[in-house]
Amino acid sequence: MCRIFICTTCNRYAPPRADETTPGLRLARIVKAAAAQDKAIAVRMVECLNTCPNPCAAAFREPGKAVIRFGGLEPGDTSALLAAATTYAQSTDGILSPNTLPERLRSKIAGCITLGIPELARR
Template identity: 35%
Template sequence: MGDRITVCATCREGAGRALADHLREKGVAVRLVECLNACSAPLALAVTGEGKATYLFTGVDPEAQAEEVVAFAALYRDAPRGEVADARPCGNLRFCLRGRIPA
Protein backbone atom coordinates (compact mmCIF):
# COMPACT_ATOMS: atom_id res chain seq x y z
CA MET A 1 0.00 0.00 0.00
CA GLY A 2 1.31 3.42 -0.90
CA ASP A 3 0.38 6.75 0.61
CA ARG A 4 -3.33 7.41 0.70
CA ILE A 5 -5.82 9.97 1.97
CA THR A 6 -8.98 8.59 3.51
CA VAL A 7 -11.87 11.05 3.26
CA CYS A 8 -15.23 10.94 5.02
CA ALA A 9 -17.82 10.65 2.26
CA THR A 10 -20.75 11.85 4.36
CA CYS A 11 -19.19 14.89 6.08
CA ARG A 12 -20.64 18.25 5.09
CA GLU A 13 -23.46 16.76 3.04
CA GLY A 14 -21.24 14.88 0.62
CA ALA A 15 -18.53 17.52 0.19
CA GLY A 16 -16.04 14.77 0.96
CA ARG A 17 -16.85 13.14 -2.38
CA ALA A 18 -16.06 16.36 -4.23
CA LEU A 19 -12.78 16.71 -2.34
CA ALA A 20 -11.89 13.10 -3.15
CA ASP A 21 -12.54 13.74 -6.85
CA HIS A 22 -10.31 16.81 -6.78
CA LEU A 23 -7.51 14.91 -5.05
CA ARG A 24 -7.72 12.09 -7.58
CA GLU A 25 -7.46 14.62 -10.40
CA LYS A 26 -4.21 15.80 -8.79
CA GLY A 27 -2.84 12.24 -8.68
CA VAL A 28 -3.45 11.60 -4.99
CA ALA A 29 -4.61 8.12 -3.95
CA VAL A 30 -7.93 8.42 -2.11
CA ARG A 31 -10.24 6.09 -0.24
CA LEU A 32 -13.77 7.21 0.63
CA VAL A 33 -15.34 5.84 3.81
CA GLU A 34 -18.79 6.47 5.20
CA CYS A 35 -17.54 7.88 8.52
CA LEU A 36 -14.30 8.77 10.30
CA ASN A 37 -16.19 9.36 13.55
CA ALA A 38 -15.30 13.04 13.75
CA CYS A 39 -18.81 14.33 13.14
CA SER A 40 -18.48 17.29 15.50
CA ALA A 41 -15.87 18.88 13.20
CA PRO A 42 -16.49 17.98 9.56
CA LEU A 43 -14.83 17.46 7.12
CA ALA A 44 -12.46 14.77 8.37
CA LEU A 45 -9.63 13.08 6.55
CA ALA A 46 -6.67 10.88 7.42
CA VAL A 47 -3.30 10.61 5.68
CA THR A 48 -1.64 7.20 5.86
CA GLY A 49 1.19 5.23 4.33
CA GLU A 50 2.84 1.89 4.99
CA GLY A 51 5.54 2.29 7.63
CA LYS A 52 4.64 5.97 8.05
CA ALA A 53 2.96 8.12 10.67
CA THR A 54 -0.78 8.66 10.27
CA TYR A 55 -2.32 12.13 10.46
CA LEU A 56 -5.93 12.99 11.28
CA PHE A 57 -7.38 16.33 10.20
CA THR A 58 -10.84 17.64 11.10
CA GLY A 59 -12.68 20.85 10.32
CA VAL A 60 -11.26 20.92 6.80
CA ASP A 61 -13.02 23.24 4.36
CA PRO A 62 -13.12 21.09 1.21
CA GLU A 63 -13.44 24.04 -1.14
CA ALA A 64 -11.03 26.52 0.39
CA GLN A 65 -8.44 23.96 1.49
CA ALA A 66 -8.35 21.42 -1.34
CA GLU A 67 -4.98 22.66 -2.59
CA GLU A 68 -3.63 22.69 0.96
CA VAL A 69 -4.51 18.99 1.21
CA VAL A 70 -2.68 18.38 -2.07
CA ALA A 71 0.34 20.26 -0.67
CA PHE A 72 0.30 18.14 2.49
CA ALA A 73 0.12 14.96 0.41
CA ALA A 74 3.31 16.03 -1.38
CA LEU A 75 5.10 16.83 1.88
CA TYR A 76 3.98 13.51 3.33
CA ARG A 77 5.13 11.60 0.25
CA ASP A 78 8.62 13.05 0.61
CA ALA A 79 8.87 12.81 4.41
CA PRO A 80 10.92 10.00 5.91
CA ARG A 81 8.60 7.78 7.95
CA GLY A 82 5.81 10.24 7.13
CA GLU A 83 6.92 12.74 9.75
CA VAL A 84 6.25 16.19 8.32
CA ALA A 85 8.45 18.60 10.27
CA ASP A 86 7.24 21.86 8.74
CA ALA A 87 3.65 22.08 7.50
CA ARG A 88 3.65 25.82 6.84
CA PRO A 89 3.50 25.22 3.05
CA CYS A 90 0.05 23.71 3.69
CA GLY A 91 -1.43 27.00 4.85
CA ASN A 92 -4.26 26.81 7.34
CA LEU A 93 -4.62 23.04 6.98
CA ARG A 94 -1.96 22.65 9.66
CA PHE A 95 -4.40 24.17 12.16
CA CYS A 96 -6.89 21.37 11.37
CA LEU A 97 -4.49 18.68 12.57
CA ARG A 98 -6.02 16.70 15.44
CA GLY A 99 -3.47 13.98 15.82
CA ARG A 100 -0.42 12.15 14.56
CA ILE A 101 0.08 8.47 15.25
CA PRO A 102 3.75 7.45 14.90
CA ALA A 103 4.64 4.63 12.52
Protein backbone atom coordinates (compact mmCIF):
# COMPACT_ATOMS: atom_id res chain seq x y z
CA MET A 1 0.00 0.00 0.00
CA CYS A 2 1.29 3.45 -0.91
CA ARG A 3 1.00 5.97 1.84
CA ILE A 4 0.81 9.56 0.66
CA PHE A 5 1.90 11.97 3.35
CA ILE A 6 0.65 15.49 2.77
CA CYS A 7 1.86 18.51 4.67
CA THR A 8 -0.99 20.39 6.28
CA THR A 9 1.18 23.27 7.49
CA CYS A 10 2.14 24.54 4.02
CA ASN A 11 2.45 27.41 3.37
CA ARG A 12 4.57 27.97 6.45
CA TYR A 13 5.76 31.33 5.15
CA ALA A 14 2.27 32.72 4.57
CA PRO A 15 0.15 31.52 7.48
CA PRO A 16 -3.60 31.87 6.99
CA ARG A 17 -5.91 33.99 9.08
CA ALA A 18 -7.39 32.22 12.09
CA ASP A 19 -10.63 31.51 10.22
CA GLU A 20 -8.90 30.05 7.14
CA THR A 21 -7.35 26.66 6.46
CA THR A 22 -3.89 26.30 5.02
CA PRO A 23 -3.45 25.43 1.33
CA GLY A 24 -1.75 22.22 2.50
CA LEU A 25 -4.75 21.16 4.55
CA ARG A 26 -7.08 21.95 1.66
CA LEU A 27 -4.91 19.86 -0.68
CA ALA A 28 -4.78 17.00 1.83
CA ARG A 29 -8.56 16.95 2.17
CA ILE A 30 -9.04 16.94 -1.60
CA VAL A 31 -6.53 14.13 -2.16
CA LYS A 32 -7.92 12.12 0.75
CA ALA A 33 -11.46 12.38 -0.60
CA ALA A 34 -10.30 11.43 -4.11
CA ALA A 35 -8.42 8.40 -2.77
CA ALA A 36 -11.18 7.23 -0.44
CA GLN A 37 -12.26 4.34 -2.68
CA ASP A 38 -8.73 3.20 -3.54
CA LYS A 39 -7.65 0.44 -1.16
CA ALA A 40 -4.04 0.62 -2.42
CA ILE A 41 -3.55 4.23 -1.30
CA ALA A 42 -3.72 5.70 2.19
CA VAL A 43 -3.51 9.44 2.73
CA ARG A 44 -1.90 10.69 5.92
CA MET A 45 -1.85 14.29 7.04
CA VAL A 46 1.39 15.44 8.62
CA GLU A 47 3.07 18.66 9.69
CA CYS A 48 6.01 19.60 7.48
CA LEU A 49 7.88 17.47 4.96
CA ASN A 50 10.87 19.83 4.75
CA THR A 51 9.84 21.23 1.40
CA CYS A 52 8.69 24.46 3.01
CA PRO A 53 10.06 26.94 0.43
CA ASN A 54 8.05 25.20 -2.29
CA PRO A 55 4.54 24.54 -0.92
CA CYS A 56 2.43 22.42 -1.02
CA ALA A 57 4.28 19.20 -0.28
CA ALA A 58 3.55 15.48 -0.36
CA ALA A 59 5.62 12.30 -0.15
CA PHE A 60 5.13 8.66 -1.09
CA ARG A 61 6.36 6.11 1.38
CA GLU A 62 6.29 2.35 1.79
CA PRO A 63 8.56 0.20 3.96
CA GLY A 64 11.70 -0.83 2.07
CA LYS A 65 11.16 1.66 -0.74
CA ALA A 66 12.64 5.04 -1.54
CA VAL A 67 10.68 8.03 -0.31
CA ILE A 68 9.59 10.27 -3.16
CA ARG A 69 8.84 13.84 -2.22
CA PHE A 70 7.00 16.45 -4.25
CA GLY A 71 6.71 20.22 -3.88
CA GLY A 72 4.72 22.96 -5.54
CA LEU A 73 1.55 20.88 -5.52
CA GLU A 74 -1.90 22.32 -6.02
CA PRO A 75 -5.39 20.81 -6.05
CA GLY A 76 -5.22 20.38 -9.83
CA ASP A 77 -2.44 17.83 -9.30
CA THR A 78 -4.72 15.42 -7.43
CA SER A 79 -5.38 12.97 -10.26
CA ALA A 80 -1.74 12.99 -11.31
CA LEU A 81 -0.64 12.43 -7.72
CA LEU A 82 -2.94 9.43 -7.34
CA ALA A 83 -1.79 7.98 -10.68
CA ALA A 84 1.83 8.36 -9.58
CA ALA A 85 1.02 6.75 -6.23
CA THR A 86 -0.36 3.74 -8.06
CA THR A 87 2.84 3.51 -10.13
CA TYR A 88 4.84 3.80 -6.91
CA ALA A 89 2.80 1.07 -5.22
CA GLN A 90 3.46 -1.24 -8.17
CA SER A 91 7.21 -0.60 -8.18
CA THR A 92 9.60 -2.85 -6.31
CA ASP A 93 11.90 -0.13 -4.96
CA GLY A 94 9.89 3.10 -5.14
CA ILE A 95 12.37 4.78 -7.45
CA LEU A 96 10.32 6.45 -10.17
CA SER A 97 11.89 7.84 -13.28
CA PRO A 98 10.35 11.13 -14.40
CA ASN A 99 9.12 9.40 -17.56
CA THR A 100 6.84 7.17 -15.49
CA LEU A 101 5.16 10.16 -13.84
CA PRO A 102 2.25 12.18 -15.20
CA GLU A 103 3.73 15.13 -17.04
CA ARG A 104 2.44 17.77 -14.64
CA LEU A 105 4.35 16.13 -11.76
CA ARG A 106 7.72 15.81 -13.49
CA SER A 107 8.90 19.26 -12.48
CA LYS A 108 7.51 18.88 -8.98
CA ILE A 109 9.81 16.13 -7.72
CA ALA A 110 11.53 17.56 -4.65
CA GLY A 111 13.57 14.55 -3.64
CA CYS A 112 14.20 10.83 -3.64
CA ILE A 113 15.36 9.55 -0.27
CA THR A 114 17.01 6.18 0.06
CA LEU A 115 18.58 6.66 3.49
CA GLY A 116 18.25 3.56 5.61
CA ILE A 117 17.89 1.33 2.56
CA PRO A 118 21.51 0.40 1.76
CA GLU A 119 20.67 -1.63 -1.35
CA LEU A 120 18.97 1.42 -2.86
CA ALA A 121 21.50 4.00 -1.67
CA ARG A 122 24.31 2.23 -3.56
CA ARG A 123 22.66 2.78 -6.95
